[in-house]
Amino acid sequence: MAYESPDFFALDELLTEEERMVRDSVRDWVEERVLPDISDHYLAGTFPMELIAEMAELGLLGAGIDGYDCPGLGPVAYGLILQELERGDSGIRSFVSVQGSLVMWPIHAFGSEEQKQRWLPAMHRGEAIGCFGLTEPDHGSDPGGMETKAKKTDNGYVLNGAKMWITNGSMSDVALVWAKLDGRVHGFLVEKGTPGFTQQQMKHKYSLRASDTSELILQDVEVPADAIFPGVSGLKGPLNCLTQARSGIAWGAAGAAMACYDEARRYVAERVQFGRPLAGRQLVQAKLAEMLSEITKMQLMNLRLGRLKEAGKMTPQQVSMAKRNACWHALQIARTCRDMLGANGITGEYQVMRHMCNLESVITYEGTHDIHTLILGHKITGVEAFR
Amino acid sequence: MDIIVCMKRVPDSAAKITVAGDAKSIEQDGVDHVISPYDEIAVEKALQLKEAHGGTVTVVCLGVAAATKEIRQALAMGADQAVHLKDAGGNRGPLEIAQALAGVIKGRACDLLLFGKQSIDADNGAVGVMVARLLDLPVVSLVAQLDVADGRATVHRQSEVGTEVIEVTLPAAFTVQRGLAEPRYPKIKGIMQAKKKPLEEIDAPAPAGTMALDKLEPPAAREGGRIVGEGKDAVGELVRLLSQEAKVLS
Numbered sequence: 001m002a003y004e005s006p007d008f009f010a011l012d013e014l015l016t017e018e019e020r021m022v023r024d025s026v027r028d029w030v031e032e033r034v035l036p037d038i039s040d041h042y043l044a045g046t047f048p049m050e051l052i053a054e055m056a057e058l059g060l061l062g063a064g065i066d067g068y069d070c071p072g073l074g075p076v077a078y079g080l081i082l083q084e085l086e087r088g089d090s091g092i093r094s095f096v097s098v099q100g101s102l103v104m105w106p107i108h109a110f111g112s113e114e115q116k117q118r119w120l121p122a123m124h125r126g127e128a129i130g131c132f133g134l135t136e137p138d139h140g141s142d143p144g145g146m147e148t149k150a151k152k153t154d155n156g157y158v159l160n161g162a163k164m165w166i167t168n169g170s171m172s173d174v175a176l177v178w179a180k181l182d183g184r185v186h187g188f189l190v191e192k193g194t195p196g197f198t199q200q201q202m203k204h205k206y207s208l209r210a211s212d213t214s215e216l217i218l219q220d221v222e223v224p225a226d227a228i229f230p231g232v233s234g235l236k237g238p239l240n241c242l243t244q245a246r247s248g249i250a251w252g253a254a255g256a257a258m259a260c261y262d263e264a265r266r267y268v269a270e271r272v273q274f275g276r277p278l279a280g281r282q283l284v285q286a287k288l289a290e291m292l293s294e295i296t297k298m299q300l301m302n303l304r305l306g307r308l309k310e311a312g313k314m315t316p317q318q319v320s321m322a323k324r325n326a327c328w329h330a331l332q333i334a335r336t337c338r339d340m341l342g343a344n345g346i347t348g349e350y351q352v353m354r355h356m357c358n359l360e361s362v363i364t365y366e367g368t369h370d371i372h373t374l375i376l377g378h379k380i381t382g383v384e385a386f387r
Numbered sequence: 388m389d390i391i392v393c394m395k396r397v398p399d400s401a402a403k404i405t406v407a408g409d410a411k412s413i414e415q416d417g418v419d420h421v422i423s424p425y426d427e428i429a430v431e432k433a434l435q436l437k438e439a440h441g442g443t444v445t446v447v448c449l450g451v452a453a454a455t456k457e458i459r460q461a462l463a464m465g466a467d468q469a470v471h472l473k474d475a476g477g478n479r480g481p482l483e484i485a486q487a488l489a490g491v492i493k494g495r496a497c498d499l500l501l502f503g504k505q506s507i508d509a510d511n512g513a514v515g516v517m518v519a520r521l522l523d524l525p526v527v528s529l530v531a532q533l534d535v536a537d538g539r540a541t542v543h544r545q546s547e548v549g550t551e552v553i554e555v556t557l558p559a560a561f562t563v564q565r566g567l568a569e570p571r572y573p574k575i576k577g578i579m580q581a582k583k584k585p586l587e588e589i590d591a592p593a594p595a596g597t598m599a600l601d602k603l604e605p606p607a608a609r610e611g612g613r614i615v616g617e618g619k620d621a622v623g624e625l626v627r628l629l630s631q632e633a634k635v636l637s
């Protein structure tokens with residue numbers, strides 16, 4: 001039985017023909033190119049490198065960027081791309097989010113003209129891969145405490161420090177490293193192979209296994225004067241990037257939830273216990289009803305968020321709510337579906353457990369669930385609770 | 388080289404088809420539509436030929452108003468322009484469809500006219516060759532390989548009996564089958580350009596009423612199998628039934 005994408009409130013009707021066509025193209029591609037092999041990659045702990053060229057060919061990398069050979073796609077269509085990619089696997093969506101929202105977007109927003117010319121077209125074509133280095137071993141939720149430092153030299157800057165948990169970190173041709181220069185956060189573009197710069201894959205993950213998560217070590221790394229972002233300083237640089245990426249994560253998490261729900265719905269229709277299909281049991285129906293309701297709410301929130309972004313009215317707090325809500329419910333849905341598939345649910349023959357494990361990362365990165373709770377709490381009360 | 392591809396909107400092969408209450412049409416609710424898969428192969432081949440030799444690709448679709456979706460899909464894949472022959476309803480047999488298509492193709496620049504070997508809903512496999520005849524073009528059906536050079540096409544026509552290799556001077560028409568090309572996924576830029584490409588809308592001539600659809604019935608449910616025995620002993624009876632009852636052995 002083919003995948004039936006849940007659309008209980010007929011949101012399709014609120015999409016433009018272009019948005020639907022983009023979504024359908026990516027959906028078909030995921031079905032034929034991602035799903036057949038992703039379980040093997042997940043078990044092997046490898047990212048499907050062979051798909052990068054195909055995603056580039058489709059135009060998915062930095063699809064939201066306008067100019068520099070990029071298509072300038074609207075936020076709803078872009079969100080739908082991420083939703084469909086994560087229907088395949090969170091690792092694939094993470095690759096695209098990092099490349100597009102966390103590296104290309106800041107280069108476009110804060111970079112020099114030379115940096116844009118040099119990187120954006122190549123990154124859109126998938127010929128250069130990027131990563132975003134903010135988190136450090138000792139500073140995750142509180143990036144302002146970062147210890148990575150830059151010092152001005154005669155020819156440029158010298159960087160020292162370490163970044164951890166960096167998606168695409170080892171495969172990257174260019175790392176956007178956030179470091180403090182005279183106590184203020186700045187962005188630096190550090191290229192693969194620069195002396196003193198080590199990119200090292202992290203092993204033994206139980207989550208996001210089909211993704212390159214790495215450590216970046218910077219030991220007296222000398223970069224030229226034009227490696228710094230001229231357009232931004234302070235934490236608002238990285239935080240603005242995260243707002244971009246987080247809105248995409250809300251769409252992505254919905255995609256993972258949709259994949260799990262659809263798989264469980266099909267499974268219980270066929271699985272017979274005590275003489276009839278599980279689908280006819282009230283406990284099972286209660287779960288399906290609950291899950292479809294949550295998926296529908298996520299979809300509504302995402303669509304509205306996309307339209308607000310289109311109109312230039314989206315706030316970081318709205319993004320926090322959408323990311324927090326989608327990740328939380330997607331994870332609950334994945335766990336419920338895992339349970340509904342019984343023993344089959346723990347195998348690579350089905351998707352639920354892979355999504356469930358992936359979502360543990362998705363609910364953690366780009367601001368944990370509780371950090372988004374505190375962002376909302378701050379907005380509601382005017383009182384900051386995290387410091 | 389100017390290429391025209393005729394394409395039809397059909398229900399997705401994955402859709403569950405049920406007969407509607409009027410017993411004359413299929414239930415449209417919840418049924419996705421697509422470019423008929425063989426036509427989509429023809430579109431892909433046309434695009435590949437254009438990329439290799441230059442020229443234009445025009446798609447022509449006789450279909451209901453909603454077929455703009457499938458037309459845009461072909462434009463998103465890379466076709467340059469489209470003609471939508473808008474069908475306001477009524478029944479048309481293959482000849483009437485062919486006449487309507489030939490009517491809009493006539494007079495347009497066309498070195499190569501492509502069709503799918505059949506649509507996956509009506510399955511007549513007739514329209515392509517009929518249009519070619521009406522336009523006085525040479526036609527080869529069931530094409531699985533197509534190369535063009537110096538105003539000639541070399542094609543492989545594949546059927547149950549084997550492969551015929553045929554050379555034709557252009558302009559010519561071909562109906563194509565699986566194996567010829569693998570349809571591409573529309574790319575983001577293609578999709579964004581699609582809405583800006585020329586789409587000519589023409590009202591299709593009203594059906595002449597030469598064909599009426601009387602009744603639509605789902606295929607009879609298949610009967611369960613029958614076990615005629617076990618092991619070697621069953622072979623004699625099985626052969627007898629296959630030849631005398633099922634008449635699949637002679």
Ligand SMILES: Cc1cc2nc3c(=O)[nH]c(=O)nc-3n(C[C@H](O)[C@H](O)[C@H](O)COP(=O)(O)OP(=O)(O)OC[C@H]3O[C@@H](n4cnc5c(N)ncnc54)[C@H](O)[C@@H]3O)c2cc1C
Binds near residue numbers: 098208365367368
């Ligand atoms: C697979 C994966 C990929 C990643 N990719 C990237 C990447 O590409 N680039 C990058 O820069 N980072 C990346 N990260 C890092 C990620 O953003 C951080 O892990 C995340 O921000 C949380 O930081 P931490 O792990 O240090 O947890 P901590 O900040 O130590 O948090 C631990 C727990 O404490 C809670 N907590 C923290 N502060 C407070 C507070 N004030 N009040 C109450 N509770 C609090 C948190 O909610 C959490 O539950 C990735 C992480 C993973 C798992």
